[in-house]
Amino acid sequence: xxxxxxxxxxxxxxxxxxxxxxxxxxxxxxxxxxxxxxxxxxxxxxxxxxxxxxxxxxxxxxxxxxxxxxxxxxxxxxxxxxxxxxxxxxxxxxxxxxxxxxxxxxxxxxxxxxxxxxxxxxxxxxxxxxxxxxxxxxxxxxxxxxxxxxxxxxxxxxxxxxxxxxxxxxxxxxxxxxxxxxxxxxxxxxxxxxxxxxxxxx
Amino acid sequence: xxxxxxxxxxxxxxxxxxxxxxxxxxxxxxxxxxxxxxxxxxxxxxxxxxxxxxxxxxxxxxxxxxxxxxxxxxxxxxxxxxxxxxxxxxxxxxxxxxxxxxxxxxxxxxxxxxxxxxxxxxxxxxxxxxxxxxxxxxxxxxxxxxxxxxxxxxxxxxxxxxxxxxxxxxxxxxxxxxxxx
Ligand SMILES: [Zn+2]
Numbered sequence: 001x002x003x004x005x006x007x008x009x010x011x012x013x014x015x016x017x018x019x020x021x022x023x024x025x026x027x028x029x030x031x032x033x034x035x036x037x038x039x040x041x042x043x044x045x046x047x048x049x050x051x052x053x054x055x056x057x058x059x060x061x062x063x064x065x066x067x068x069x070x071x072x073x074x075x076x077x078x079x080x081x082x083x084x085x086x087x088x089x090x091x092x093x094x095x096x097x098x099x100x101x102x103x104x105x106x107x108x109x110x111x112x113x114x115x116x117x118x119x120x121x122x123x124x125x126x127x128x129x130x131x132x133x134x135x136x137x138x139x140x141x142x143x144x145x146x147x148x149x150x151x152x153x154x155x156x157x158x159x160x161x162x163x164x165x166x167x168x169x170x171x172x173x174x175x176x177x178x179x180x181x182x183x184x185x186x187x188x189x190x191x192x193x194x195x196x197x198x199x200x201x202x
Numbered sequence: 203x204x205x206x207x208x209x210x211x212x213x214x215x216x217x218x219x220x221x222x223x224x225x226x227x228x229x230x231x232x233x234x235x236x237x238x239x240x241x242x243x244x245x246x247x248x249x250x251x252x253x254x255x256x257x258x259x260x261x262x263x264x265x266x267x268x269x270x271x272x273x274x275x276x277x278x279x280x281x282x283x284x285x286x287x288x289x290x291x292x293x294x295x296x297x298x299x300x301x302x303x304x305x306x307x308x309x310x311x312x313x314x315x316x317x318x319x320x321x322x323x324x325x326x327x328x329x330x331x332x333x334x335x336x337x338x339x340x341x342x343x344x345x346x347x348x349x350x351x352x353x354x355x356x357x358x359x360x361x362x363x364x365x366x367x368x369x370x371x372x373x374x375x376x377x378x379x380x381x382x383x
Contacts, residue, residue, distance in 0.1 A: 036261045065273050131252040155253035180214035187245035
């Protein structure tokens with residue numbers, strides 16, 4: 001009864017979603033396997049909360065499942081699934097912002113406290129090209145969503161500008177200028193990491 | 203002579219190596235004589251590198267299990283997608299109610315006779331706006347798990363709706379579990 005289909009890694013996402021549209025749930029499973037971790041990383045950096053991120057990725061796949069016929073082959077599957085995940089992540093941020101207004105004291109970040117201890121304000125962390133994850137994350141958190149999304153897609157997920165433009169449905173030129181402004185803002189926020197460095201090097 | 207502000211908008215493209223050669227030469231000439239811009243570009247490069255190196259997470263072990271559960275759950279309270287009788291055959295079903303699943307399969311077989319009535323797809327709307335379209339569709343669909351609002355206006359009421367839906371969900375899950383016994 002059970003058909004065991006082995007799928008080569010060579011099968012494209014677009015073929016898989018087409019198979020799923022015809023009712024093959026195993027094709028859906030392969031897509032989940034391909035995208036679950038990278039989507040988790042995208043969403044996690046977006047909302048900075050592990051539980052929420054995983055929930056959003058689940059919701060993303062649920063929507064892919066329920067709305068598979070929305071997908072048309074004119075776009076890549078990755079474009080589609082990232083659009084859905086990004087929208088859900090942005091919605092989560094708006095929801096939190098609202099909740100924060102209503103009950104400031106109840107807003108508890110379940111991650112570590114991201115205040116930077118004095119001991120970490122040393123120059124070396126910037127010099128060798130590795131700034132601590134928590135410090136980077138804190139700066140990402142401070143970016144307005146429209147900069148955050150392009151920076152995450154470009155610098156964390158490594159998408160080409162062209163696909164980012166499709167995922168966010170904004171012009172290519174806008175993507176480029178937002179990436180630039182986002183990066184400028186990040187270096188402004190993290191300037192303090194480099195300041196001692198300049199002095200010590202003279 | 204261009205001003206620092208004019209060069210600033212080229213920094214990102216420069217870092218990505220996407221500037222035309224003439225523009226790149228022009229910018230590099232400026233950087234040579236402008237410590238401020240040079241340091242800014244340096245910081246941007248370092249931060250960009252650190253972004254790339256952020257540690258990667260993997261989903262938790264029960265991710266697939268939870269997802270399958272959630273999908274079954276969503277489908278058990280109505281359907282906005284077309285389902286097929288062999289829907290569950292490809293998946294190893296979790297301990298959560300095999301009997302209930304059998305019941306669901308026959309349920310789906312019934313509603314599947316008229317898939318067009320439950321399908322909200324096949325519009326000519328562009329694919330990239332699909333999630334937005336879906337929001338509209340979703341608000342009319344009772345089986346939405348975590349209806350996520352797309353704009354601030356409806357957001358507040360959506361929150362209470364979410365609570366209600368979660369309640370519903372829990373009840374439905376209980377029913378599925380009961381059916382198993
Ligand atoms: Zn300058």
